[in-house]
Amino acid sequence: MKKLFFILAPIFCLNAQVQMDYYLNDMSQYNSSIPTPESVIGHQVGEFHVSHDKLSHYVQELSKSSKRVKLVKRGKTYENRTSWLMIITSESNHSNLEEIRQQHLRLSDSKNIDIDTSNMPIVVYQGFSVHGDEPSGSNASLLLMYHLLASDSDETKELLDNTVILLDPSFNPDGLQRFSQWANMNKNQSLNPDPSDREYNQYWPRGRTNHYWFDLNRDMLPNQLPETNAKIETFTKWMPNILTDHHEMGTNSSFFFQPGVPERKNPLISDLNQALTKEIGTYHEDALNKIGSLYYSEESYDDFFFGKASTYPDANGSIGILFEQGSSRGHIQESVNGILTFPFTIRNQLTAAFSTLKAAQNMRVKLLNYMKGFYDDQIDPANKYESIIFGKQKDKSTVHHLAEVLNSHKIKFNTLSQDVEVNGTKYSKENSYIVPLNQPKRTLIRAMFDTQTSFNDSLFYDVSAWTFPLAFNVNYDKTDRFNKPGRLGIKSEEVQNLERITGSVDDKSDYAYLFEPHDYYAQAAVYELIKNGLRVKTATRTFAINGENFDYGTYMVSVQNQSLNSDEIYNLLVDVSSRTGINIKSQSTGITEGIDLGSNNFEIVKEPKIGLIVGEGVRSYDAGEIWHLLDTRFNIPITKLDVSDLGYIDLSRYTHIILPDYSEGYQYQSTGGNINKNQINDYIEDGGNLIAYRNSVKWVSSNLSEIDFHTNEITADDVTFSERQSFFGAQQTGGAIFNSIIDKSHPVNFGIESNSLPLFRNSNVYMTKSEQSFNNPIVYSSSPLMSGYISEENLSLLKKSTPFKVIRSGKGKILLMTDNTNFRAFWFGTNRILLNMLFHSNIM
Template sequence: MFVTRFRSLVALIVLICSAGQATAFSGLPADFDPDPDIAAPAEFLGFDPAERHLRHDQVVAYLDYLAEASDRVSIEQIGQTHGLRPLKLLVFSSPERQAQTAQLRADRVRASREGDGPPVIWLGYAVHGNEASGVTAAMITAWYLASARNDEVSGWLEEAVILMEPVLNPDGADRFAHWVNMHRGVHPVSDPADREHHENWPNGRTNYYWFDLNRDWLPLVHPESRARLAQFHAWRPHVVTDHHEMGPNSTYFFQPGVPERNNPLTPARNFSLTATIAEYHARRLDEADEPYYTRESFDDYYAGKGSTYPDLTGSVGILFEQGSARGHVQDTEYGQRTFGEAVANQIRTSLSSIEGAVAHADELIAYQAEFFRSAREAADRDRNEGWMFGDGGDPARGRALVELLLRHDITVMPVAEEVTIAGRQQPAGSAWAVPADQDQYRFLRSVFEPVTELTMETFYDVSTWPLGLSFDLPLAPVRRLPTLGEALESVAAYRPTPPASDAPAWIVPWDQRGAPPLLAALLADDYRIQVFTKPSTIQVGEDDEREFVRGSLVIHRGLQPDSAPPVDERLAELAAEHGSEVVAARRGLAVSGPDLGSPSVPVVEPVQPAMVVGQGLSPNHAGYVWHWFDHYLQQPLTRLDWMRLTRVDLSEYSHIILPDGNYSALPEPAAERLVDFVQDGGILLAARRAAAWVETLPLEWELIEDEDSEDEQQAVPERRAYGDFRDDRARELIGGSVLGVRLDPTHPLAFGYTEEDLAVMRRGRQMLKPASNPYSSVALYTDDVLVSGFLSEENRERLAGSPALSVTRHGAGAVIRVADDYLFRGYWLGTERLFANALFFSSIVGTTQLPSEAD
């Protein structure tokens, strides 16, 4: 019934448009002869898709129609975005092969290892939502593949399987389409200054939570990436395209990129095949008199990027960057650029990718088989049996890493005996092994091995991404694997033993990932929660004692309000929901350390946080915070546009979070409101550039200024070549390195950490001024500061020993300055406890001032 009505609707649209047989869209071959029984996009939509930006539902409707109208196309919903938009994957092939799609996919792992065909080509578009030419190009390309009546397309579909992910970021794409369409007049404005070409914050580049999905191929935090990777590893494509846009005053870029900035773990043959296929892009663009360039600007290094991840996992990834109209038409240095012209180039290189891949199918198939074979040989040559990692006493964090590895098609096996990893004892059942003898050995080396010696000094993205450090788990290579269990297909969530209900109090150890969301839920339900500020040993059974770390929570039955549900029942629910251990205390008298009613076990104050957002601030960093609250703490977070700071009663909030960004445009009255907020008892939590900016607020800081005197005569700098400026600047910016910090585990903001040393992700040159109060530094960068990645000698010397996390009292409140990003890309789990501590334990940070001689 639905299909009949759907086809009738399409027929009606075609009739209304009276379009007849559609003419070829720019970018398609001039002799394109479409099947007249398949409606062209303009016929289906009722408008020319080059004239208006497409909503995602319009794209999906047309692609669903193609799958009904053509026996060359099948379509599958592989997932759903945060915004509940469907994620679609199309398969194009001959009608005969369409019937074999499931069998082909099921056989791809074997075929990829043994060098069997057919070639599989994956076309991916618009991972950045405001790079919209790819969205329309996907629709037009799909129409061409479904309806073209020529030998070339028939040959492609006979020889290859073509997969298409038409919109990698539907939520961002819709945000952008709404913006530009609502600003389009009957006569579009080409002036670059027009409002259409300047989206409001946070713009459509990012996904629902303002993350850059082109950096999520490794962390897999979001449903879009998880859905894609499941299909990617099932299909093991030979070629993967990644269609983007860049600034308006650019032409068209396609890989190969900067040769010196390729990932050294990617085989050289990958880059030569990329260059071979590039000849096909060049030919089609030359025929259209379109300018382009290669081997500049873009690297192929970060493993979590859409054109590099395939390179490290057996495919050939190809990046395309089209100069953008950022709307419908815009004046550029290259003349007036229309949206339709940008779409046409993306169509041309979509077809050239298919053409080149089919022409060199034998080479690509052989390369992939050699990729997996040589990976295993490299493991043997390196005498590497694999890696082991443990949960470090936090089962939830350990299982999170196992789950991530499984999503990357990595073989993970449980360790059946007690082992020591990186000097830490791991009981049986709390550790896992990753054998080196597997297809993805190169990828494993990329994500497991910290690097400090690199051949390059400039990076398009981060220079390192070691998962052991990001999860703060013991991880080490091994020459010999211990006794192992069967390879895991999935990992069960951690389910601790339910807490006993017959106890005067319960304790939640703070050194587990499930504790902060459990605390957040209890505070939201108005329960009274205490916190150990000193280690304490408590009787937890008839003959059992247990030592609890600083930060561990105490939930005393006798302190709970009568209006709240029984606390033991609520604790049992939350323990199961968050995988958090809850331990029953048998008595309030401690074996050693503070008793449960001690002043050293104060009540945690409820929190009501808000975050400042808006133009000039980093959507990515603000998004990390919002996502952390929404999905990890499972609590709402108020987002205040900075233009409203003077119109909102800030006393309603306990914490104001300032994400990374440029605060120079913040008006003086708004800054004054933040000062008053702190003086009146509020907590200001400022990260990265915001941490440096708050030092300019009139809060009677006692900071140690730079040692260099301003009136000291400056030496004349040695002249440097103008052409070296961009590389020199890139070296000093710190594009993404892992640095070491040393914590003060006695400080409330470091509660829950049993080790002093911790790895943090550092981006940018911001540096905190040390406070004159010696008790204010929660974390200092270590003297040998670089743990993994690239860091110039100047930055090593500059950062060594400086504050990384500092809290200072001002009036009745406090300011927390954070130099780094503790929620980086949603997967740096090792430092998220620092952020949780700043939220929940900042109120118990006392005044620390020694008496002076006068006292």
């Protein structure tokens, strides 16, 4: 009988559910009037995965039951879910919460002012599950918010007297909802820890990302997505002293907390910041030791890219802390450390949340003074004229979008009072801004504008470069002339309200209208006009009218022989110019200095009908970037074609098929549903256009048309077994910025003002150049590295390669691009490459 018990005991454990005291120990000191999670969501925490709608319901119920919390709605996600913020502190603090906030903000803008921090509350921002399929964080937040509102212990009351807690239970509502449905719908009643079970193997695109398949933990600095907008709004409104970001990692890992790898720290992050992070870590050590959980620190993860939620605070006088819990990725799963249960992962996250608050309370004055000192160091009267100026002569929309990013981070910047020239570059007062560096956000400005090509380590957890003026492809210069007295000073005025960009039509015409292609939204205007039945043409040569030059790609709308009459055309143009910001010029004659308006060198622009291949084998990030770009910014509908359905779809209805980064057997995808090469080849031969990005170029070479590549054949010499990962890692190009030289006359480059273009590359695919120079409209410059890391071996290959090719096949074309022109929604400067491929492939 005893032997039988030992056989059945593990089976019993796999079915058992934990109770609240597993997480919170002594339950005797909790206010019974505060609803428990189970009483609202209908199950014990950890029994099922909480969906965002249930979490949202519990948050609202809690806010009705306690005076310790203020519930804030911060907007909606793309799927219309609310982004909630719970502000939790003592009742007495709530009575003068705005006064506390304003006093706290003085720490970040109070040079040479003495501030008494001895009685000042500390502000802690705790956020959970920015990756939706890393759910232990959001599930732990249920218990954290319950404890903070229901506990009557003296310890909790003292904590709340001294702390304002900004609790965000779900950084990614849409992803959490998607994953919770998957985990719950595939749960067995008799829990099965077999990693091969369907429960632990999500279908594409999985729950990690938001609606448009973005990794939200890379958007803190770019701030392009609504979920991040909410976080940045909260951060800048409160300027917390600590921000915690609760994640999950591989099932066979234990628990990680920062600091990360010391050698991979961004040079803008101070040693004092890391020392404080390490001191906070001692509280995590103690708490995890008490419950017997394994953990580690200073390995695996870096503190380098400021787009991550745990690194962004470090450029803002705060302490950012990353937590990574080994994931059960469902309810229970085998691991090298034994059976890993969902409740166990939740308890570790909750424990780290509590230890954070304990550290904040005990280190309160030290952390408040650290923030004060950080911002005191930002201001230097000796450098009061130091600044960065940026602008673009003919692309006010892109300049405006960069200004929007600065504005969202509460960075001060000014408009110019007159046109100026800096280091040989002209900056117009209409399309330029100047950013004084002598301001509280100095470090954050440097995080956006600095370049770096020298590093202590050749391994990166994420990208190694993200310089914003290069990503936006705007001109920029450093100058010491900001509001400087005298003739050379650049006079300016601080921007108070960033107004929306609008365009105009200069006059009504019965002949034709012209607009250049330089503005970011030029093709948005073109698409609107075509959709409304107008015939639009583009110039393949330059020309001038009355001394005004018009560049390659200038768009023309003639008035006669259109489906709309003259008045209707004018009214439509006025409406489109107002909404897109495009300035349109009327013309009364077809005679120009150069090609005339009736010349055959004006080519018809055809409406693109776009199919985007998605599904297994496609990198969801890349697909989502394209979907988001066309859908939300240009209002161009696209059809998402799943790999598994392609064989049943008539592709002839699409003028363009886009194949984002794709690999059969891609490491994060299953190998099912491979693309039928014969179907794609027939589509191209019959007149279709295939646009292939990054690794899809290799698929094209293997399946459609052979392409020559430069390859890195480096071998390991004097590399030990323990060094092998670093050896191979050093050959990865995880994300760097390179300068290219462009042929402005080629349609792929229409709208680019200068002869050079910064490109973002995160692949090691190097296509050889064509022997015919006109077939190489984009090539890398002789010294291409602008910012970031690339190995010397790969840099030599890159210099000999081209990132863009056109292959003609039958009646159609294959357009190849090895670099990512749409990276993370903030590479505005190269988005037009994709738009040009869609609108002008017929003349390439």
